[in-house]
Amino acid sequence: MKKNTVKKVIQFIVVMIFFTTLTSCQDSYLPKPKAYLSLEYTKAVYEKRASDCGFTFDGNQQSSISYPNIKSSNQEMCSMSIHYPKWNANLYLSYSTIDQNLVKLLKDAQKIPEQHIVKADEIVSTVYENTKNKTYGMFYEVIGNAASTHQFYLTDSTKHFLLGSLYFNRKPNYDSIFPAAKYLEKDLKRFIESLVWKS
Numbered sequence: 001m002k003k004n005t006v007k008k009v010i011q012f013i014v015v016m017i018f019f020t021t022l023t024s025c026q027d028s029y030l031p032k033p034k035a036y037l038s039l040e041y042t043k044a045v046y047e048k049r050a051s052d053c054g055f056t057f058d059g060n061q062q063s064s065i066s067y068p069n070i071k072s073s074n075q076e077m078c079s080m081s082i083h084y085p086k087w088n089a090n091l092y093l094s095y096s097t098i099d100q101n102l103v104k105l106l107k108d109a110q111k112i113p114e115q116h117i118v119k120a121d122e123i124v125s126t127v128y129e130n131t132k133n134k135t136y137g138m139f140y141e142v143i144g145n146a147a148s149t150h151q152f153y154l155t156d157s158t159k160h161f162l163l164g165s166l167y168f169n170r171k172p173n174y175d176s177i178f179p180a181a182k183y184l185e186k187d188l189k190r191f192i193e194s195l196v197w198k199s
Contacts, residue, residue: 041183046190053078053095054160058194060187062086084187087180088170091188094163098155105161109153112165113140119172120144128154133196141185145172149181150188160197164188 046058052067059065059082066081076099082091096105113123121144128137137154150166166184168177 041179044187044190046194048194051078051080051093053080053093053162054097054198055095055162056194056196056198057191059191060084063091063187082191084184087168087184089166089168089180089184091184091191092165092167096161098157098159098161102155102157102161105155106153109161109163110138112163113142113151119146121174128152128192130193135192135195135197137192139189139192143174145174147172149174149177150185152188152192154192154195156197162195164191 045061047061048056049059049065050056051065063082063084066083068079068081076097078095080093080095082093084090098105113125120142124141124143126139126141128135128139130136134156135154136157137152140151142149142151148165148167150164152164153162154164155161166181166188168180170177174181
């Protein structure tokens with residue numbers, strides 16, 4: 001091999017080592033993923049609460065109850081809201097007395113989760129039955145970027161009928177609200193399991 005060729009090869013190797021060393025010392029930057037609000041999920045403390053709508057239930061101490069200012073002319077209906085300020089969420093409840101209209105109330109209640117089918121990836125339904133408290137119904141978990149994450153209805157089949165819908169006061173993004181939705185799902189199940197109709 002000629003001296004000039006050897007010299008060029010050595011120069012090439014030195015240059016390559018130099019550039020490799022130079023580029024390896026630089027920091028590489030990657031785009032940061034979107035950040036979501038981190039909330040602390042302390043264990044819920046429940047207390048027995050009486051509503052103006054004909055039932056009692058166990059409520060999370062971190063929530064508050066409100067009633068609409070506009071009163072319905074129909075005294076057989078009652079609406080209330082359970083507000084969760086820490087999670088910026090509301091459980092909207094609508095109570096009706098049954099007056100030969102149970103079939104209509106059931107059909108209307110079963111249509112409500114269908115309103116979210118367009119945005120939902122899946123709607124998981126669970127049958128609920130509590131013979132001791134005379135509460136029967138359905139519980140729906142709406143998976144996906146729907147406006148409401150949970151829906152349910154309860155009835156004793158003779159006098160009382162209750163609808164519930166959980167909404168977060170923000171643009172629907174299932175990934176970001178998932179931890180809060182799962183936390184409040186426990187509250188909803190406690191609400192349902194502890195509900196007792198007023199005679």
